Amino acid sequence: MDALQIFFRCYWPAFYFICLCLHLTMYTLIYHRTSRILTTLRYFLYPATTANFVLATLAFATQTMVTVTGLINLHTLCYRTMSLKYLDSYEADKATLRFSWHYLIPLVTLILSYLPPQNHANVYMETLFLHPDYNFEIYKNFGGFANSHHFCMTFNTFALALTTIYVPIIGSYWKYVALKILRSNISSMTSNPSRIMLETLIKGLSLQVLLPLCCYVPVTIVYVWNKYSGTQILISQYTLPFLGSLPCIFDPLLQIYFIMPYRTTIRNFFVCNPLTPISRQARGELTRLYETRRD
Structure with missing residues (x-):
């Protein structure tokens, strides 16, 4: 057993334990400290x-690539932006609901993946032939998609690649729009502490929608290198599931840090301070941040 196998044999249990702790913490914070x-x-x-959490569980159980929750994070950012753009809550809800059409993208790609005929035996033998230097003993027999050049599979590749780029771009645009509204129109009608809280939240959401780009660009670079250079990077057999699993850890961390009531609760927990009622806690925290920025 080589060093990489030993590392990832230890990584996946540690990964799932960390995810379990983080997501249980998030559920508790959402329910009690919002x-x-x-x-x-x-x-x-x-x-x-x-x-x-479902994606983290699937990643741990299968150790294959997982789809990050980029669309859900983008949907959240869309909701916050539309709420600021349309003061009428009904119009904001309608604009946010229209975004739900984006969920057809992963649904269509999932359906199209299983339309071409599959031949697991041929996939297994071809993989052994193309990558004789890989160690496949730990995987035993495995299957795959034989017709990788089928129109459906080609469409899926382009759709997922474009989605990975589209999510950060449109997310960054909505962040710009939301912050512009907050700093101009809403400032006269909303208290400065509340505005600061919303600004911080939107910045956190914008970082979350950038996670797909940060995680999958290295995977694409390694794939192109392997395909066109004629040489194989052995670590690439572990790269895709490893990088695909990272958002499952960073998503809850970003949410805890950029949602200020959650951040304050965690900080008070670690320094053993008593937890104050959420309304008073949020008011004190926001006032402190506002005074710091004003100075």
Whole structure:
């Protein structure tokens, strides 16, 4: 057993244990420590956290590539932006609901993946022939998609690649729009501490939608290198599942850090401070941040 196998044999149990702790913490924070101004955000935090935990479980069980919850994070950012753009909550809800059409992308790619005929035996033998220097003993027999050049598979490749780029671009645009509204129009109608909380939340969401780009660009570079250089990077057989699993850890960490009531709760927990009621806690924290920025 080589060093990489030993590392990843230890990595996956540690990965799942960390994810389990982080997601249980997120559920507790969402239920108990969500301030009044962020109450509606629960409707997105619960599905996002659940989807992320399911992906972490699948990653641990199968050790294959997982789809990050980029679309759900983008949906959350869309909701916050539309709420600022349309002061009428009905119009904001309609604009956010229209975004749900984006969920057809992963659904269509999933269906198209199983339309071409599959031949697992041929996939196994071809993989052994093309990569004789890889160690396949630990995987035993495995299958795959024989018609990788079929139209459906080619369409899936382009769709997922474009989605990986589209999510960060549109997320960055919405972050710019939301922050522009906050700093101009809403500032006269909303208290500065509340505005700071929303700004911090939107910045955190924008980092979350950048995770797919940060994780899958290295995978694409390694894939292109292997295909066109004629040489194989042995670590690439571990790269895809490893990088694909990282958002399952970073998503809850970013949420805890950029949602200020959650951040304050965790900080008080580690320094053994008593937990104050969420309304008073949020008010004190925001006032402190506002005074710091003003100085």
